[in-house]
Amino acid sequence: MSKRAMRLAEKYRPRKVEDFIGLPKIKAVVLNFLKNPYAAAFLFIGEPGVGKTAFAMAMAEALHSKPLHLASETCNYDNLDKLLRELECHPTFWNGEHAKFHFVLIDEIDSTTQTAQRRLLAKLDASELVDNTVFVFTTNTVKSLDKRFTSRCIELEFSLWGAGQEVADFLGQVWKAEGGTGKEPDWSDVISTCSSNRIPNVRACLQRVERELLARGVNVVLADQVRINEVTNLPEIAPELRPNCP
Numbered sequence: 001m002s003k004r005a006m007r008l009a010e011k012y013r014p015r016k017v018e019d020f021i022g023l024p025k026i027k028a029v030v031l032n033f034l035k036n037p038y039a040a041a042f043l044f045i046g047e048p049g050v051g052k053t054a055f056a057m058a059m060a061e062a063l064h065s066k067p068l069h070l071a072s073e074t075c076n077y078d079n080l081d082k083l084l085r086e087l088e089c090h091p092t093f094w095n096g097e098h099a100k101f102h103f104v105l106i107d108e109i110d111s112t113t114q115t116a117q118r119r120l121l122a123k124l125d126a127s128e129l130v131d132n133t134v135f136v137f138t139t140n141t142v143k144s145l146d147k148r149f150t151s152r153c154i155e156l157e158f159s160l161w162g163a164g165q166e167v168a169d170f171l172g173q174v175w176k177a178e179g180g181t182g183k184e185p186d187w188s189d190v191i192s193t194c195s196s197n198r199i200p201n202v203r204a205c206l207q208r209v210e211r212e213l214l215a216r217g218v219n220v221v222l223a224d225q226v227r228i229n230e231v232t233n234l235p236e237i238a239p240e241l242r243p244n245c246p
């Protein structure tokens with residue numbers, strides 16, 4: 001765990017699937033998947049700050065896997081190809097002894113290169129699916145994604161539509177837990193200014209809480225940041241550990 005202090009959005013990131021605000025259908029799908037997990041690819045679609053990346057991290061934790069994070073700007077053909085080969089060759093190399101699955105998280109899949117997306121297409125076919133890996137891709141929109149790609153994924157639409165009261169209650173709890181003083185902000189007002197397409201952005205709401213606390217001179221107690229494994233520098237693997245690999 002990095003010692004770098006992290007802001008409220010990290011401090012209050014739900015660690016368990018069941019702890020997320022709203023998203024009842026998504027929680028049901030994923031909790032059932034986690035009871036009997038298998039090699040699969042999920043596509044999380046939704047407005048910013050609704051929990052897509054945080055949810056992927058909670059899934060990885062439930063699978064005892066360390067999420068491998070390929071950031072969209074480094075998700076080019078070469079890096080992806082290298083990662084896919086390593087995953088196939090090393091059932092447990094990345095994850096430690098308790099994990100049964102590699103967990104690969106690629107955020108903003110719509111901004112990756114076309115060649116990287118094509119490389120994934122083949123890998124996500126039922127016949128070729130890397131049998132020890134769960135993929136999660138996140139995106140704000142599917143507009144630029146190839147149908148052949150999206151149709152190979154379990155698509156889950158993240159929306160906090162209708163969860164305004166739950167978000168307001170949560171912000172009130174954070175406010176109290178952080179020792180907020182004076183008149184409590186009007187949470188419905190905060191939520192409506194921190195929404196995209198009328199969907200509450202929880203990250204933006206937490207930033208507002210942080211700003212209001214600072215404005216009142218309250219010291220925000222920061223948490224340590226949990227870092228996910230960046231996979232831009234794949235370590236070389238000893239030849240004896242990779243007998244079936246080129």
Ligand SMILES: Nc1ncnc2c1ncn2[C@@H]1O[C@H](COP(=O)(O)OP(=O)(O)OP(=O)(O)O)[C@@H](O)[C@H]1O
Nearest residue numbers: 009012013020021048049050051052053054202203
């Ligand atoms: N449904 C939710 N329940 C509880 N907290 C949430 C939820 N959604 C977001 N958050 C809070 O907001 C933070 C940011 O969420 P996250 O990074 O998962 O958003 P995102 O959907 O991936 O956004 P983006 O599209 O901008 O990447 C989380 O760490 C958490 O603190």
Ligand SMILES: [Mg+2]
Nearest residue numbers: 052053107138
């Ligand atoms: Mg995200």
